[in-house]
Amino acid sequence: MAELWPYLRPHRRILLIVAGISIVGAALAVAQPATVSVVIDAVQNGRSMGPVIALLVGLLLGGAIVNGVQQFLLQRTAEAVVLRTRRDLVQRMLSLPIAEYDTRRTGDLVSRVGSDTTLLRTVVTSGLVDAVAGSLVFLGSAIAMALIDPLLLGVTLAVVLLATLMVVFLGRRIQKLTLLAQTQVGLLGAAVARAIPGVRTIRAAGATARETAAVDGIATEAYGTGVRLAKIAALIQPVVGIALQGAFIAVLGLGGYRVATGSMQVSELVAFILYLFMMIMPLGRVFQAYTAIQNALGAVIRIREITALDPESESEPESASTDAGPVPVDPASPALEFRGVSFDYDGVPVLRGVSFRVERGTRTAIVGPSGAGKSTILALIERFYDPAAGTIELDGRDVRRSSRAATRARMGYVEQDSPVLAGTLADNLRLGSPEATDEECVAVLAAVNLTGVLERDPRGLAAQVGEDGILLSGGERQRLAIARSLLAAPDLLLLDEPTASLDSRNEVALREAIDAVAQRRTLVVVAHRLATVADADQIVVLDGGRVRAVGTHDELLGADALYRELAEHQLLV
Numbered sequence: 001m002a003e004l005w006p007y008l009r010p011h012r013r014i015l016l017i018v019a020g021i022s023i024v025g026a027a028l029a030v031a032q033p034a035t036v037s038v039v040i041d042a043v044q045n046g047r048s049m050g051p052v053i054a055l056l057v058g059l060l061l062g063g064a065i066v067n068g069v070q071q072f073l074l075q076r077t078a079e080a081v082v083l084r085t086r087r088d089l090v091q092r093m094l095s096l097p098i099a100e101y102d103t104r105r106t107g108d109l110v111s112r113v114g115s116d117t118t119l120l121r122t123v124v125t126s127g128l129v130d131a132v133a134g135s136l137v138f139l140g141s142a143i144a145m146a147l148i149d150p151l152l153l154g155v156t157l158a159v160v161l162l163a164t165l166m167v168v169f170l171g172r173r174i175q176k177l178t179l180l181a182q183t184q185v186g187l188l189g190a191a192v193a194r195a196i197p198g199v200r201t202i203r204a205a206g207a208t209a210r211e212t213a214a215v216d217g218i219a220t221e222a223y224g225t226g227v228r229l230a231k232i233a234a235l236i237q238p239v240v241g242i243a244l245q246g247a248f249i250a251v252l253g254l255g256g257y258r259v260a261t262g263s264m265q266v267s268e269l270v271a272f273i274l275y276l277f278m279m280i281m282p283l284g285r286v287f288q289a290y291t292a293i294q295n296a297l298g299a300v301i302r303i304r305e306i307t308a309l310d311p312e313s314e315s316e317p318e319s320a321s322t323d324a325g326p327v328p329v330d331p332a333s334p335a336l337e338f339r340g341v342s343f344d345y346d347g348v349p350v351l352r353g354v355s356f357r358v359e360r361g362t363r364t365a366i367v368g369p370s371g372a373g374k375s376t377i378l379a380l381i382e383r384f385y386d387p388a389a390g391t392i393e394l395d396g397r398d399v400r401r402s403s404r405a406a407t408r409a410r411m412g413y414v415e416q417d418s419p420v421l422a423g424t425l426a427d428n429l430r431l432g433s434p435e436a437t438d439e440e441c442v443a444v445l446a447a448v449n450l451t452g453v454l455e456r457d458p459r460g461l462a463a464q465v466g467e468d469g470i471l472l473s474g475g476e477r478q479r480l481a482i483a484r485s486l487l488a489a490p491d492l493l494l495l496d497e498p499t500a501s502l503d504s505r506n507e508v509a510l511r512e513a514i515d516a517v518a519q520r521r522t523l524v525v526v527a528h529r530l531a532t533v534a535d536a537d538q539i540v541v542l543d544g545g546r547v548r549a550v551g552t553h554d555e556l557l558g559a560d561a562l563y564r565e566l567a568e569h570q571l572l573v
């Protein structure tokens, strides 16, 4: 319960109310056998039965109504528990440090939000409150039974204890197996999430059958675990059944003997047997509750694995005024400066002592062989990761002295390969500037030569771009992302050129889009095509994580062998 309490705590008031209602329901139920006993006595002694029967009907009806209200409140609370857990989970999932997403599998994360949270529902509906009410009914019945015949009660409790021990033993196994089953559902999600975006590659490689078999294999394993769970859950019902029957037979035999010898009244035996049912029926529910809790605990382990992770840390701004307004900018300071920056991905060195300056309003290109660390430089400026050594300054100020949100708000960033999200053109444009008007959206699309995309679909801005923007070409995706940055009008734009080769028309369109954004702002482009950067104010040549040379195209052609080689490959000389 200690593990589950944090999820139930926000709903404790309504749960308390439901527990109160269920106690009323339990009291109404406990009163029924006693009333039946009074009816039997009345029949035996020829007294009037009218009022007692009316009372019995009232108890039955009242019990049914209370039960209905309780069920509704419980279901509603259960949904609220799931909603809150999903909210917390998604909020944490989207704010983890970027490095966390490098190693986690999307499908598995999705299944935690969808499937694991659902298991919390049953704790509330079939579990918790029933356990409280069930225990009370159990206690009430036990007291009533003790008053009627303590010996018969002793026999009953011995049987019940045996059943409880077995259920507790089985419950432990249920928790372990649920965790395994949910992990397998996560793996299944991950396998599907891998296959769907890669479906073109899989189809082209003729690997559809093998991929299907791989997913099928995981689904079959999940089935196997489900069956093992079902076997254990199936054992619980018969255990409770045997307890009921065993206790019933023992009580009937012993009680019948005592009635025959005259040491017990028939009405007492009938009432005792009714209490016996009343005691053991909720026991079935208490056991079910115990199973549901064990079940949920398996899922909670997976939910907590994410919610226990620290979100991306916020640097302490130097003073309260830092985030309150724009930072006073020293006009002499460069827009961006790297000073001896080194960085590792999980111990693998990627950047070593990188230093360069980017003056305000200029265009800087970063070039170098594949894997040199170019994209990593942009990731560090965006503060997706922090350097292991050295500093990065924006407007003469160490970025670690401002909050990440404030730093990011001052720049635009266009990712290399998937800078577009599923949804419409308008959704993508308004991602960073939700208040932009349709006219502004159309204008930025024109600025990056995307009017054609707007016109070819009658839905215009409401046209869908497909998963990861698959309905657009590589160049169009990049230009749409550039248009998005234009809308937010940042001072500094970081642009990671697409690695995919573009046809010459798209390349010209992309270059024009870059020219459009370069006006009135500082631009840092990771360039894979030197044609895009030949007219940059400065070019930083990166090789093996180190800066080899910095200069203009013409300077570098003469001074740097690697740059010259890259340029020759691209027929620029």
Ligand SMILES: Nc1ncnc2c1ncn2[C@@H]1O[C@H](COP(=O)(O)OP(=O)(O)OP(=O)(O)O)[C@@H](O)[C@H]1O
Pocket: 102, 345, 346, 350, 368, 369, 370, 371, 372, 373, 374, 375, 376, 377, 499, 526
């Ligand atoms: N998230 C990551 N986790 C671990 N290693 C990474 C990660 N991203 C990149 N790397 C590694 O860091 C090195 C530099 O990668 P980076 O993407 O910065 O290179 P790049 O110069 O932009 O290459 P390209 O021109 O091919 O895009 C590569 O060896 C790459 O394998």
